[in-house]
Amino acid sequence: MLRVAIAEDSVLLREGLTRLLAEAGHEVVAAATDAEGLMRAVEACAPDVCVIDVRMPPTFTDEGLRAALVIRDRWPDTGVLVLSQWVEERYATELISGSPHGVGYLLKDRVADVTEFLDALRRVAEGGSALDPEVVAQLLARSRSPLSVLTSREREVLALMAEGRSNSAIAETMVVSGGAVGKHINSIFSKLGLVSDEHGHRRVLAVLHYLNGVTS
Amino acid sequence: MAWPSVTRMYLVRDLVSPRTWLSFIHHFIGVCVGALVVWIVVPGLVIGMLGLPVALIGMPVLGATLRFTDWFARAERTRFAVTLGEEIPGWPAGTRSGYRLRLLPRFDKLGERATWREVLYAVTRGPLSAAAAFVSLGVWAVGLIMVTLPLFDWSLPGGGFHIDGGTLHESKAVAVAVAGVLVLLAAPQVTKGLAVADAALARRLLGPPSSLAARVAELELSRERVVDAAEAERKRIERDLHDGAQQRLVALAMELGRAKARFGDDIDAARDLVDSAHAQAKAALTELRDLVRGVHPPVLTDRGLDAALSGLAARSPIPVDVHVDMPVRPKPLIEAVAYFVVAEALTNVAKHSRASQAKVVVEGHGYPGVLAIMISDDGVGGADPQGAGLSGLAGRVTGVDGRLTVESPYGGPTIIAAELPC
Numbered sequence: 001m002l003r004v005a006i007a008e009d010s011v012l013l014r015e016g017l018t019r020l021l022a023e024a025g026h027e028v029v030a031a032a033t034d035a036e037g038l039m040r041a042v043e044a045c046a047p048d049v050c051v052i053d054v055r056m057p058p059t060f061t062d063e064g065l066r067a068a069l070v071i072r073d074r075w076p077d078t079g080v081l082v083l084s085q086w087v088e089e090r091y092a093t094e095l096i097s098g099s100p101h102g103v104g105y106l107l108k109d110r111v112a113d114v115t116e117f118l119d120a121l122r123r124v125a126e127g128g129s130a131l132d133p134e135v136v137a138q139l140l141a142r143s144r145s146p147l148s149v150l151t152s153r154e155r156e157v158l159a160l161m162a163e164g165r166s167n168s169a170i171a172e173t174m175v176v177s178g179g180a181v182g183k184h185i186n187s188i189f190s191k192l193g194l195v196s197d198e199h200g201h202r203r204v205l206a207v208l209h210y211l212n213g214v215t216s
Numbered sequence: 217m218a219w220p221s222v223t224r225m226y227l228v229r230d231l232v233s234p235r236t237w238l239s240f241i242h243h244f245i246g247v248c249v250g251a252l253v254v255w256i257v258v259p260g261l262v263i264g265m266l267g268l269p270v271a272l273i274g275m276p277v278l279g280a281t282l283r284f285t286d287w288f289a290r291a292e293r294t295r296f297a298v299t300l301g302e303e304i305p306g307w308p309a310g311t312r313s314g315y316r317l318r319l320l321p322r323f324d325k326l327g328e329r330a331t332w333r334e335v336l337y338a339v340t341r342g343p344l345s346a347a348a349a350f351v352s353l354g355v356w357a358v359g360l361i362m363v364t365l366p367l368f369d370w371s372l373p374g375g376g377f378h379i380d381g382g383t384l385h386e387s388k389a390v391a392v393a394v395a396g397v398l399v400l401l402a403a404p405q406v407t408k409g410l411a412v413a414d415a416a417l418a419r420r421l422l423g424p425p426s427s428l429a430a431r432v433a434e435l436e437l438s439r440e441r442v443v444d445a446a447e448a449e450r451k452r453i454e455r456d457l458h459d460g461a462q463q464r465l466v467a468l469a470m471e472l473g474r475a476k477a478r479f480g481d482d483i484d485a486a487r488d489l490v491d492s493a494h495a496q497a498k499a500a501l502t503e504l505r506d507l508v509r510g511v512h513p514p515v516l517t518d519r520g521l522d523a524a525l526s527g528l529a530a531r532s533p534i535p536v537d538v539h540v541d542m543p544v545r546p547k548p549l550i551e552a553v554a555y556f557v558v559a560e561a562l563t564n565v566a567k568h569s570r571a572s573q574a575k576v577v578v579e580g581h582g583y584p585g586v587l588a589i590m591i592s593d594d595g596v597g598g599a600d601p602q603g604a605g606l607s608g609l610a611g612r613v614t615g616v617d618g619r620l621t622v623e624s625p626y627g628g629p630t631i632i633a634a635e636l637p638c
Contacts, residue, residue: 061518086505088515089530090523109501112494138530 002125005030005047007038007064008083009056017051017111024118033057035067042075049079049102049125054091065091072103079124083108089138092131100164100208104130120164129164129204136162139211149191157184161207230404235301239411242299243349246414249295250342256284257338278326279319285334289422292337302415304423308432311424330424337421344417348410355403362396365389442615445608449511456507464500468493510559512552521551525558525576533566535573542580546587546638553616553636554578554589560609561591561632569595569630580638587638590631597628606632 004026008014018028030041034057038050050071054064068080081104082095092105104124110132111117120130136159140147147155160170171181185203189195194206230236260281267274296302313324325331369389423429475489516524522540529536546554558576565574571593579588599606601622609632613620618636 055514061514086509086514088513088519088523088527090515090519090526107505109498109505112498112501138527141530141532141535142526 002026002049002121003029003045003047004121005032005038005041005045005050006052007032007035007050007056007067008053009033010053013053013108020111020114020117024114026121035063038067039070042071042078046075047078049081049121051081051083051121053108054082054084062091065095068095068103076102078102079127080104081106081121081124081130083111087132087135087138089135089142092135092139096129096131096208100129100131100204102127102129104164105135106130106132107134119169123164129208131163131208133159133163139208142211150188154184154188154191157181158188158207161185161188161204162211164204227401227404230408231400233404236404236407238299239407240352242295242411242414243345243352243407245295245299246341246345247349249292250340250345253288253338254342257281257288257335260284261335275321276319279315279321282321282325282331282335283315283319285331285338288338289334292341292418293422296415296418300411300415302419304415304419305429307424308428311428333421337418344414348414352403352407352410355399355406359396359400359403362399363393365392365396438611438614438617441611445611445615448604448608453507453511456503460503460507461500464496464503468496468500471496513555516551516555517548520545521554521578524551524555525578528555528559528562529576532562532574534571536562537573537575538578539576540578542578542587544580544583546580546636550587550616550636550638553612553618554587554634556612557589557609557620557632557634558591560605564599564605565591565593565595565630568599569593569597569628571595571628571630583638585638587636589634589636591633592629592631595628595630596626597624597630598626599624599630599632609634 002021004021006014006017006021006028008017008031014031014033018031021028029045029047030038032038032041035052038052041047042050050068052064052068054062056063056067064082064084068082071078071080079102082091083106084091085108087105087107095103095105102124104120106117106120110120123130139162140155140159147158150158156174157170160173165173167178167181167185171178174181189206192210194210260277264274264278264281267277290306293304293306296304307330312330313322313328315321315325321331366389424432471489471493475486475493478486478489513524513527515527521542525538525540529538545551558578562574562576565571572595574591574593577588577590580586581588599622601607601610601624606620606622610620613634613636616636618634620632620634622630622632624630624632
């Protein structure tokens with residue numbers, strides 16, 4: 001069971017999220033309507049993870065994103081999962097600058113795939129990461145030339161790694177064995193010149209920093 | 217006479233044409249009007265100027281005088297239109313400064329060239345019309361006297377017509393009459409010519425400079441294009457909403473309705489329907505998102521052109537190299553137009569060019585200055601600047617006083633360049 005704080009200004013979505021999380025057995029400790037309310041809730045309840053909408057009052061631009069950065073900075077144990085109607089590679093870069101630990105950035109639509117959404121939420125709460133496939137696609141698209149050394153299968157694995165998925169999740173998605181995934185990952189790391197003995201979250205970090213390095 | 221008959225006809229007809237006599241009357245009205253006006257404007261200016269050190273007295277007098285010359289300029293424009301058929305354009309709304317408290321001229325007003333041109337016009341109206349009236353009347357009078365000389369030559373002292381102190385014999389009176397006919401034929405032309413010159417002067421002193429008139433015409437045209445472009449855009453959004461998201465939502469509602477009906481008897485079929493409805497809902501979301509992104513991406517407002525263009529490039533199906541170099545962020549409107557130009561150009565590249573790569577360069581030069589945008593590809597070329605997409609682009613660009621050039625020879629490459637003021 002996770003203790004979750006929500007920041008979402010639309011009543012419909014706030015109630016929907018609360019109900020969805022409750023049905024999945026999680027506890028919603030706070031449901032704020034703006035960034036300030038969220039900060040107070042995090043201060044008071046110390047939730048495991050926050051689900052934050054990017055656009056909130058008063059300016060309806062990127063309040064959620066800025067709140068997420070503040071929370072990461074002041075309460076590093078609290079995961080932040082930012083939801084947005086649109087995903088932009090630039091926002092993702094800002095969000096994962098430093099480290100991708102306990103950070104998620106997903107399209108709001110993904111909430112509709114309840115199991116996957118809850119899985120991403122759990123990853124973020126545990127200090128992992130969850131990047132929207134569309135963001136990853138943008139990151140990959142921006143770094144086309146250096147990635148041309150990879151096979152299409154390896155690029156697929158790289159994308160799933162960048163989303164923050166574990167080996168077993170990748171194997172399940174691609175319908176291959178865990179061993180095959182491991183082999184792909186080794187090949188990717190050696191082709192891109194990354195240190196290959198990293199696992200789990202540190203591995204995501206390496207991948208994202210690599211993508212980020214070639215994009216910026 | 218060696219003149220062609222048509223010219224002769226005109227010269228004769230001009231003796232009685234309304235235009236000639238309206239011009240004639242125009243000069244005389246000018247004399248009367250000018251004689252009146254000068255007695256209002258000159259004392260008004262003198263008292264106003266002398267009273268300026270005592271601001272409370274001078275300013276309202278000056279203001280009242282300027283209001284009068286303002287009004288007089290309008291009245292004169294009307295008079296030229298009525299008597300001469302000369303349309304002198306007024307100043308476009310908002311190009312002149314006005315008054316405070318009805319009578320106190322704003323300082324801008326006192327510095328405006330147009331203000332003093334109107335004053336100059338009001339003061340010189342009388343003398344100029346007097347000169348024109350004198351010359352016109354003189355030509356007519358001399359002509360008439362010369363033509364009719366044979367009739368009264370006998371009555372002149374000495375039995376002849378005196379020119380340069382000499383005596384003109386009666387036999388020569390006929391020759392003078394013939395010359396008089398020529399003078400009479402020239403009289404309408406002189407009268408009309410003076411009216412035309414008068415109108416030209418009035419146009420210069422009362423009308424906006426021709427560059428401004430040209431600018432107004434240009435703005436009217438570009439406004440029309442912007443309105444057209446906006447209307448086309450509205451229609452596109454309406455069509456996209458109608459064909460896309462709306463249809464999906466209808467399908468979704470239908471499937472949920474069918475699922476509801478099946479839950480009682482066939483739970484598996486109901487589950488399939490809910491699955492399908494779920495997929496429809498997600499597809500509708502994707503379509504709405506793409507639609508909004510095409511209109512105005514939120515990242516453009518939040519993070520500027522660089523971020524929005526890199527997102528655009530990342531979503532493009534062919535590799536796009538983006539280079540943005542701007543010392544300062546342009547105005548939101550210019551950013552939106554710039555984004556629209558690049559988005560539309562890249563859509564064209566992806567759809568028609570068969571290019572293997574494209575390049576976007578955005579450079580800001582100075583502030584206020586120019587934002588130069590260039591989109592190039594290595595495709596097959598042959599883009600039509602008159603086509604719906606590119607002419608819509610041109611409309612948006614000229615709407616903000618920018619310039620769009622399309623270079624796309626058959627065989628490529630295509631280069632679309634836009635310059636926007638920022």
